[in-house]
Amino acid sequence: MQNECVYPPRTLRDPAKGLRRAELLAAISLAIDLGLGQPMEHMLRSSLIATRIAERMGLDAQQRATVYYANLVGWIGCHADSHELSALFGDDIAFRADTYGVDMAGLPFLRLMVNHVGRGMPAWERGVRSAAFVLTARNQVAKLINSHCSSAGVLSDRMGLDPQVSEALSYIFERWDGRGMPNGVRGEDIPLEIRIVRLADVVEVHLRTGGVERAVDVVRSRSGTQFSPAVADVFEQNSADIVDGLLEIDVWTATLEQAPDRGRTLIGDEIDELLRAMADFVDLKCPSSPGYSRGVAELAAAAARIRRMPEADIPRLYRAGLVHGLGKLGVSNLIWEKTGMLTTAETERMRMYPYLTGRILS
Numbered sequence: 055m056q057n058e059c060v061y062p063p064r065t066l067r068d069p070a071k072g073l074r075r076a077e078l079l080a081a082i083s084l085a086i087d088l089g090l091g092q093p094m095e096h097m098l099r100s101s102l103i104a105t106r107i108a109e110r111m112g113l114d115a116q117q118r119a120t121v122y123y124a125n126l127v128g129w130i131g132c133h134a135d136s137h138e139l140s141a142l143f144g145d146d147i148a149f150r151a152d153t154y155g156v157d158m159a160g161l162p163f164l165r166l167m168v169n170h171v172g173r174g175m176p177a178w179e180r181g182v183r184s185a186a187f188v189l190t191a192r193n194q195v196a197k198l199i200n201s202h203c204s205s206a207g208v209l210s211d212r213m214g215l216d217p218q219v220s221e222a223l224s225y226i227f228e229r230w231d232g233r234g235m236p237n238g239v240r241g242e243d244i245p246l247e248i249r250i251v252r253l254a255d256v257v258e259v260h261l262r263t264g265g266v267e268r269a270v271d272v273v274r275s276r277s278g279t280q281f282s283p284a285v286a287d288v289f290e291q292n293s294a295d296i297v298d299g300l301l302e303i304d305v306w307t308a309t310l311e312q313a314p315d316r317g318r319t320l321i322g323d324e325i326d327e328l329l330r331a332m333a334d335f336v337d338l339k340c341p342s343s344p345g346y347s348r349g350v351a352e353l354a355a356a357a358a359r360i361r362r363m364p365e366a367d368i369p370r371l372y373r374a375g376l377v378h379g380l381g382k383l384g385v386s387n388l389i390w391e392k393t394g395m396l397t398t399a400e401t402e403r404m405r406m407y408p409y410l411t412g413r414i415l416s
Contacts, residue, residue: 061288070365071192072211072319072320072322073245073319073322073325074310074311074313074316074317074318074319074320075213075214075315075318075319075320075324075328076313076315076318077127078320078325078328078332079123079127080126080306080309080313081380081414081415082100082126082127082130082213082332082335083097083098083126083127084097084098084413085133085335085336085380085381085384085414086127086129086130086133086383087167087383088147088381088383088384089129089132089136089146089147089150089339089383090129090132090147090150090151091110091147091148091150091151091152092151093260093262093276094413094414095305095306096258096259096262097125097126097127097128097255098126098261098305098309099258099300099305099309100254100255100257100258101122101125101126101127101175101254101309101312102259102300102305102308102309102312103254103257103261103296103297103300104121104122104125104250104251104253104254105118105122106239106295106296107250107254107285107288107289107292107296107310108121108247108250110288110292110296111246111250111284111285111288113246113247115314116216116218117246117247118314119216119218119314119315120218120219120245121130121215121224121245121247121250121251122312122313122314123210123215123216123219123250123314124219124222124223124226124247124251124282125251125254125255126309126362127206127209127210127215127219127251127263128206128223128226128255129206129212129226129255130145130205130206130209130210130335131203131204131205131206131207131223132150133335133336133338133339133383134337134338135198136158136338136339136340136387137172137339137340137341137391138197138198138385139198139387140386140387140388140391142167142170142171142187143167143170143171143173144170144171144172144173145170145173145388146386146387146388146390147385147386148386148392149170149404152166153166153258154256154260157275157276157278157279157280158229158280159229159231159233159234159280160233167187167195168184168187171183171184171187172184189196189409191349195235199227199235199236200235200236203223203224203226203227203236205338206220206223206226207220207221207223207224209331209334209335210223212327212331212334213328213331214324214328215349215383218247220243222245222247222248222251223248225244225245225248226248226251226252228240228244228248228346229244229279229280230249230278230279230280230281230282230283231278231279231280232306233279233312241282244409246282247283249281249282249284249285250285253273253281253282253283253285253286253289254331256272256273256276256280256281257269257272257289257297260272261297261300261301262301266293266294266297269293269297269311270289270290271297272288273289273290274286274385275291287300311364325373326369326373326376327343327370329373329376329377330348330376332376332377332380333347333348333351333376333377333379334347336346336377336379336380336382336383337379339379339382339383339387339390340382340387340390340391347375347376347377347379347381348376350375350376350378350379351371351372351373351374351375351376352372352375353375354372354374355368355369355371355372355375357371358371361373363392377411377415378408378411379407380410380411380415381407381408381409381410381412381413381414382405382407382411384407384410385403385406385407388404389404390404
């Protein structure tokens with residue numbers, strides 16, 4: 055699968071200089087990628103695309119900062135609805151991955167959703183579920199999107215991002231033609247930053263899978279519907295320069311160099327506060343176990359104290375407990391919430407999550 059690619063270990067950061075907030079937020083973006091059914095570094099690369107578009111459109115420093123972080127963590131709320139998405143469409147990760155192939159409106163999007171409803175069920179049951187879904191599709195999707203937007207805003211605030219980022223994320227599912235959700239906002243009433251983010255997210259997928267010509271074709275076909283014509287024109291006219299080198303460079307390093315607050319080092323309790331936000335973000339994946347990651351962290355730290363381990367090891371164990379489950383986002387809720395016996399393939403997929411966690415944290 056795409057998100058199981060092996061990445062070289064990162065050794066560029068000097069631990070003596072402290073941990074930068076931009077690094078942790080970039081790591082979170084890798085976990086988000088897994089839940090979208092994309093390979094890690096999808097969001098990092100799309101942030102570079104968005105930043106390059108923003109520069110060509112003359113956005114000021116504050117707007118470019120909003121573009122950067124709204125892109126990096128824009129889909130952080132999607133894991134809040136994994137349980138509900140899985141109940142509707144089966145494999146929540148596969149469904150999210152497939153949405154990049156359609157304009158996400160009208161019959162093509164409805165066809166995609168119906169195609170996912172009841173997957174793996176007997177034909178008769180799938181037919182009943184599909185018919186019922188068609189009658190209530192808009193209301194059900196609207197609930198999922200409301201959950202996403204509210205969760206994304208809260209998590210953005212907890213991670214210390216500027217209020218402009220949280221405000222922008224409330225428009226992440228809106229469309230230029232007004233057929234988006236949750237409020238049907240259209241045209242220039244959608245913040246320009248989000249119009250850029252929406253295009254960059256889709257462009258990265260098609261650039262990586264089909265090349266620059268494919269990316270341009272998709273943008274051209276969705277200009278005036280999903281995408282702002284002005285943003286689409288800037289990308290079309292400058293596509294070669296905007297995507298130049300993106301598939302060859304060290305995306306992690308390049309993206310961190312573009313971070314608006316790249317020199318911002320976490321101090322005092324800030325590391326633990328941000329890691330606790332990450333822990334709560336992971337726990338949204340399975341609503342039946344809220345606070346699970348915090349509980350693991352507290353038990354690990356308590357056990358270390360009882361065993362009289364070196365004092366320096368205790369915060370390390372606590373922090374490891376907070377983030378030990380990041381890789382869970384790369385495993386579908388169809389597996390996590392299955393009540394019967396797992397298949398061999400499902401078992402192997404579940405066993406991948408500690409490896410994925412290690413790759414993110416490295």
